[in-house]
Amino acid sequence: MLLIDVVRVSEAVTRTSARLGKIGHLAELLGRVGADEAEIAISYLSGELPQRQVGVGWRTLQDLPPAKLAATATLTDVDALLSRIKSVSGQGSQAARRTLVTQLFAGLTTQEQAFMLRLLGGELRQGALDGVMIEAIAKASGAPSADVRRALTLRGWLPAVGAAALAGGVEALRAFKLEVGRAVSPMLAGSAPNIAAALEKAGAPAALEWKLDGVRVQAHRSGDQVRVFTRTLDDITAQVPELVEAVLGLASDDLVLDGEVIALRPDGRPHPFQVTASRASSKTDVPRLRERTPLSVFFFDALRVNGTDLLDLPYSLRQELLAETVIPGLLTPRIVTGDVSEAEKYFTDVIKAGHEGLVVKSLASPYAAGRRGAGWIKVKPRHTLDLVVLAAEWGHGRREGKLSNLHLGARDPESGGFVMLGKTFKGLTDELLTWQTERFLELAEGPADEWTVKLRPELVVEIAFDGVQRSPRYPGGMALRFARVLRYRPDKRAVDADTVETVRSLMF
């Protein structure tokens, strides 16, 4: 199949706003792609590469060669070149990679170039990714989408699932089994503003588990072999020897467990997330790092124990089997209750202990990966500050032409100025985007650079955030974590904004 066939379908999907229409376009193409190119087509049309990453980003994609006139590139051609691009390494690799990227784009038409640019940049923006592609695979193969979804859970990679469905229908999908040593798509949590709302969503009574601010891990063990995967299914076995040893110490030698690794201080309180993340992603001199900053692991689910798959069992049963398999010290602390005030007290206690919050879990739900469904609901406390808008950046995509990303500052009484604490683009409605674009242009002091408009520091905005972290980037040495806009405060002036000292007092 030619790349241009895929590109045309992608364009049709982009033009179509109805989800069912998108699914129709995608399914039509899946109906005519050859078996040997099905994985590539599914991959591209769900916004990813079969190679996952190839070491090419926005910078490498500057200064591309002129386009060809005739569209002759096949999916196989393009895929082969991308594999070569991925494989280069060592001295001179950047130049070599650039040469191959140039070669790739020189073989494409303008239309194809535009598509590959977005695909490689990770911003397909056609309004269809995995979720829509699942439905398209179901439609094209005649299999129920629930079967596609379940196979994806077990296999962790949609193109392989889609190709199997197109070739062998529902039977091929049902042949996918949990395989020890190959990562499963992890189950994700939705969120709720407070404990009462979360209990209502999950259905009382529910389990309340500590939400630890660490790195999600999935541990597989077959005999003496242990492998550990992250949320995006990357293998981090070598970075977490503590976890490997802990799993090898268990009685069952055929299992898959879900949990979190976190760096704890000697007093048991958690280190800042940055410390855990640094440990979990460092590959060099792990033994020394381990001595200085040991990782602890806490499991909260069991997908397989003693060679038996548990995904379809209710959470409460999986918990029983987990507790029989894992020593108490490796279990995520939890209670089961339907009582709101008891749950709220537990929440207060876990926050006092320095942790992130709670995950409220339905006792009945199976392990349904991928969807941020109703089964698991996280609750975290929320801080707020009144900050001053120092500048704003022009948005992209559907925010094109709107000033979108706000630079936030706290008041510094000593200097009489403002100290930048980070940016945010979250929490803005279309209406607010329109309003703030107009208002910002009135306050504009001129462009700071190509994307940024500097403002007179007059506008006060109420910002919600999860915490204050140490920052190597911002002048105050601190930055807000997960900042989002709650509302503008026209009743306040810049002199009423919160101060740097207030922010500093929130940093741990």
Added chain:
DNA sequence: TTCCGACAGTGGGGTCGCAAT
């Protein structure tokens, strides 16, 4: 007819590994 679950899009800060400067 209204409501709500699921999805895609729009980006945030921090850190590491690797290659180039």
Added chain:
DNA sequence: ATTGCGACCCCACTATCGGAA
């Protein structure tokens, strides 16, 4: 040694579609 880039760890929120109620 330092810098730039790509990748991935954590992530919140709104708009929209379409099935459920």
